[in-house]
Amino acid sequence: MVRQSGGEAVRCTAERKNSGAATTSISPVDVCATSPGSLSAEALRSSVMEIRMDGKAALVTGGSRGIGLALARRLAEAGADVLISSRREDGLKAAAAELEGLSGRVELFAAHAGDPEQAEACIDAAISAFGRLDVLVNNAATNPYFGSIMDVDVKMMEKTVQVNQEGLLVWSQLAWRAWMKEHGGAILNVSSVGGLEVEPGIGWYNVTKAAAIHLTKQLAFEMSPSVRVNAIAPGLVKTSFAKVLWEGGRGEAIASWLPLRRIGEPDDIARAGLFLVSDAASWITGEVMVVDGGAMILPGGGIAAAH
Numbered sequence: 001m002v003r004q005s006g007g008e009a010v011r012c013t014a015e016r017k018n019s020g021a022a023t024t025s026i027s028p029v030d031v032c033a034t035s036p037g038s039l040s041a042e043a044l045r046s047s048v049m050e051i052r053m054d055g056k057a058a059l060v061t062g063g064s065r066g067i068g069l070a071l072a073r074r075l076a077e078a079g080a081d082v083l084i085s086s087r088r089e090d091g092l093k094a095a096a097a098e099l100e101g102l103s104g105r106v107e108l109f110a111a112h113a114g115d116p117e118q119a120e121a122c123i124d125a126a127i128s129a130f131g132r133l134d135v136l137v138n139n140a141a142t143n144p145y146f147g148s149i150m151d152v153d154v155k156m157m158e159k160t161v162q163v164n165q166e167g168l169l170v171w172s173q174l175a176w177r178a179w180m181k182e183h184g185g186a187i188l189n190v191s192s193v194g195g196l197e198v199e200p201g202i203g204w205y206n207v208t209k210a211a212a213i214h215l216t217k218q219l220a221f222e223m224s225p226s227v228r229v230n231a232i233a234p235g236l237v238k239t240s241f242a243k244v245l246w247e248g249g250r251g252e253a254i255a256s257w258l259p260l261r262r263i264g265e266p267d268d269i270a271r272a273g274l275f276l277v278s279d280a281a282s283w284i285t286g287e288v289m290v291v292d293g294g295a296m297i298l299p300g301g302g303i304a305a306a307h
Contacts, residue, residue: 051278053104054079057130058277059123061113061171062140064091066239067190069098070266071137074274076104083107083126086140105130113140114162116170123174133179135277138168138212139190143205152204164208165215172219176227184226186277189216190269191231193292209233213288220286228285230276235292237264259294 058075062068063084072095076082081104086092092108099106109125111118127133142163145156172187179185194202195209213231220229236254255262272291275281290296 051274051280052079053135053274053278056080056134057082057126057132058135058137059083059085059126059133059175060137060139061085061111061122061167062190063108063137064088064095067234067237067266067269068137068139069095070270071139071188071273072106073099073102074267074270075135075277076102076106078274078278079103080135081105081107081130083109083122083129085109085111085113085122087112113167113171114142114159116174119167119171120174123171123178127179132183133175134183134185136171136175136180136185136187137190137273137277138171138187140167141190141205143202145204146201148200149203149207157204160204160208161211164205165211168212168215169219172223172229176223180223180227182226185228186281187219187223187227187229188273188277189213189229189231190273191216191233191288193233193235193290193296195233196288196290196296216288217286224285228281230281230284230286231288232269232273232276233288233290233292234269235264235290235295237266237269239266255293257298258292259297262293264291264293 053075056079058072058080060068060072060075060082063072063082064086068084068086072082072084076099082099084092084095084099084106085108087110089108089110092110096106096108107126107129109122111122113119123133140163142160144159145152168189175185175187180187189212191212192206192209194206195211195213197206199206213233216229216231223229235258269291272289276284276289
């Protein structure tokens, strides 16, 4: 394992097990030249760049399950101290138990992502616990409505905007004022491929995710050069939040036409997110990384249907 005090070290490694033989290492060239489709899931997990976050502190909203928990796990495995936040303390305690024993220290703080006062208290708690705040992951989101936007009522519209759009800005403002303006840092906003295309059923949710993408670019411009701000746009990921989209065989049906033939797992997003907040991405800001199994490269405009 490679470590660099107060910073990060990166290397590309992997291991394969020979049948009945000792474990052998694959060189960085071997791994980086190998097609992901030719590796097993286990080998692929071990082949990612090793990114260290020792000496860094991170806060992950919506960190008790799904993508947020996976991001917290990757950060803590990389050596970062991590505070996870969500509304329910019991969920946070269960998540913290899952993260116990990793390289980084894990703390929890219950807060509603759409409440500015609770957000401020959470930011303060993170800095009090760790003495710094280098990474903010705006992952918390809500989607109280499923159906046509022609039928969504004002109350549901406002609730979705409060968390997914206003909340993202408020948490970023608070992190900036409390620490990042003077000390620098990195912010990751979890958006969605829905913010880049039209979909049935979750149209209003996607409107807020499109706003998150534009906010990412605006924040990256205004917070530079000391703070980098990027977004990640997941496709369909197997989480409880997106259960209505993949349960009942729908996930398998979608996977059958995706170029990579499966729907996502939370760790697919977490691995990419860890890269974006690390020094390995030190010259990347204002960007949106799509992680969707290839969904966005499929032919559109009626071309696919015509064939």
